[in-house]
Structures are given as C-alpha cells and as structure tokens.
Amino acid sequence: MIEELNKKLEILELDKIKEILPDYIHKTSKDNLTLTEQLNYLTAEEINYKDSRAAEGIIKAANFPFKKTLEDYDFSFQPSLSENQIRELSNLSFIKNHENIIFIGNPGVGKTHLAVSLGIEAAKHRNSVYFITCHNLMTKLNKAQKENRLDKQLQHLAQYKLLIIDEIGYLPVDHQGSNLLFQLIAKRYMTKSTIVTTNMPFSRWGEVFSDNTLASAVLDRLLHYSHIIRITGNSYRIKDKIVESDSRTNEYNE
Structure with missing residues (x-):
C-alpha cells in the first residue's frame, strides 16, 4: 500500500510529503488526529518546502553579489x-x-x-x-x-x-x-x-x-x-x- 501511495505522490510531485510520510504515519498512529488535521499538516509541509525551493531558485538567478540579510x-x-x-x-x-x-x-x-x-x-x-x-x-x-x-x-x-x-x-x-x-x-x-x-x-x-x-x-x-x-x-x-x-x-x- 505504501509503495503504491509513494508512486502517486511522485506523479503529483509531492516530494516533501513522500519524504516525511513514513515517520509521520508512525507518529500519528499514537496520536488521535482527524484526517483533516493530518492533511492540513502534510500539505503545509509541502507548501513550505516548495516555497523554500522556489526562493532558492530566485535567489540563485537574481545575480546578487553576496547573500546578506x-x-x-x-x-x-x-x-x-x-x-x-x-x-x-x-x-x-x-x-x-x-x-x-x-x-x-x-x-x-x-x-x-x-x-x-x-x-x-x-x-x-x-x-x-x-x-x-x-x-x-x-x-x-x-x-x-x-x-x-x-x-x-x-x-x-x-x-x-x-x-x-x-x-x-x-x-x-x-x-x-x-x-x-x-x-x-x-x-x-x-x-x-x-x-x-x-x-x-x-x-x-x-x-x-x-x-x-x-x-x-x-x-x-x-x-x-x-x-x-x-x-x-x-x-x-x-x-x-x-x-x-x-x-x-x-x-x-x-
């Protein structure tokens, strides 16, 4: 079942969810979270991951002379x-x-x-x-x-x-x-x-x-x-x- 799910996550390009899912399943098996709460957490992690990757790409292409905040x-x-x-x-x-x-x-x-x-x-x-x-x-x-x-x-x-x-x-x-x-x-x-x-x-x-x-x-x-x-x-x-x-x-x- 998990292998089939991983293939679907790959097709949907949900890389972060695929990465954290095994540990998350193990963790949530002990918690009493609703399906909505679980989906909310997983999708939030995926969005944060994609935002971070996008930002890295923009920064790399921006031609900054250095990286200072x-x-x-x-x-x-x-x-x-x-x-x-x-x-x-x-x-x-x-x-x-x-x-x-x-x-x-x-x-x-x-x-x-x-x-x-x-x-x-x-x-x-x-x-x-x-x-x-x-x-x-x-x-x-x-x-x-x-x-x-x-x-x-x-x-x-x-x-x-x-x-x-x-x-x-x-x-x-x-x-x-x-x-x-x-x-x-x-x-x-x-x-x-x-x-x-x-x-x-x-x-x-x-x-x-x-x-x-x-x-x-x-x-x-x-x-x-x-x-x-x-x-x-x-x-x-x-x-x-x-x-x-x-x-x-x-x-x-x-």
Whole structure:
C-alpha cells in the first residue's frame, strides 16, 4: 500500500510529503488526529518546502553579489538610519504598491547591503528579483541595441517585480546610455518596483548622465511613489579600524 501511495505522490510531485510520510504515519498512529488535521499538516509541509525551493531558485538567478540579510546589518554603526523604517520596508508592501526605494550615501555606508537584503526578502516570498550595477546595465543595454534586440532586453528587465540597480553615479553614463536607462525606467514606471543605490545627490545627476533633461526624466519617474533613504556616517570598510583606533586610545589613556 505504501509503495503504491509513494508512486502517486511522485506523479503529483509531492516530494516533501513522500519524504516525511513514513515517520509521520508512525507518529500519528499514537496520536488521535482527524484526517483533516493530518492533511492540513502534510500539505503545509509541502507548501513550505516548495516555497523554500522556489526562493532558492530566485535567489540563485537574481545575480546578487553576496547573500546578506538585515540581521547582518549593524544599525548601531549608522545612527542616521531608521531601523524601524527599513524593517517596515522589509514587509514588502512597497512591491505590492509598485513603489521604489532609493538609498543615498557615501561609499561603504551599507547601501548595497540593504538593497540586497530587501531583494533576498522579496525572493523568499517568491517575487522575481534581479540585481545589476549601473555600469553592467549600460553594457547589457548597449549590447542589446547593437544586436537589434533592445526591445526584447528591455521587456525582459521590465518584467522583474523588483529590479535593483546598484552604484548609479560611480561612473559617468553617456547620452545613449542615459536614453536607454530612461526607456527601462519608463517601462517599469508604476507597474514594478526598483531599488537604486547612489552616492550622488539628485542635484548632480545631470553630471552623471551628461544630460540634465534625461536625468530629470529618470528622476521624475523614480522619485514618484518612492522611499528615499539617506545614510550619513562612516564606511563599514573602516569600521574595524575605528574600533581598533578607539581601543588603542583607551589603552594609552589608561
């Protein structure tokens, strides 16, 4: 009987139920559970398993540079940042509402860490996510245009529920690249969510994109329905050196 049941579970692709069923049958033989309670437990385990597998696949395909969560972020090191605001964003209502998030701050303050953390949280809830630096995005779009497949590439990037564009402002973008970025942002406008990290204040985006008009057009669509997170503080990359310096100072004073 159990072999026949296992075959049916394989056909239905209920892998988790098949895995836990022998132990579960042994356990429930001692419990007085109704059939409904048993089915509820087994199907819940299967759903959790499938959600976990799906999330793993999305995270793998998302092109994240690393895997870090909000639990790995030291909010005490960046007192200018509201932990409550970030925690609230992690409930992912911004994706449901097609809102954007823009992290602004100097290099090393943790903008990319926060963007990736929110991306991973989105993936865990089976939202399609893709991470890319601004420089690599420009390379990808320029290549697609030269190969006469720009529309297809734009459509592909526009379909992600969450697109993370990292490091806007670190390298200049020429007029053609600015135009391509505008087309992508316009396609996603009010239909999908985008997270951007930048070291440049909005007033200087005209310098980044070599075109004030295009910079304004991109900003107009990004800032409409957006959460702007400004981070001021020291770089995480020198955090340990600061701690070490403070320790040495204390030793000297003692």
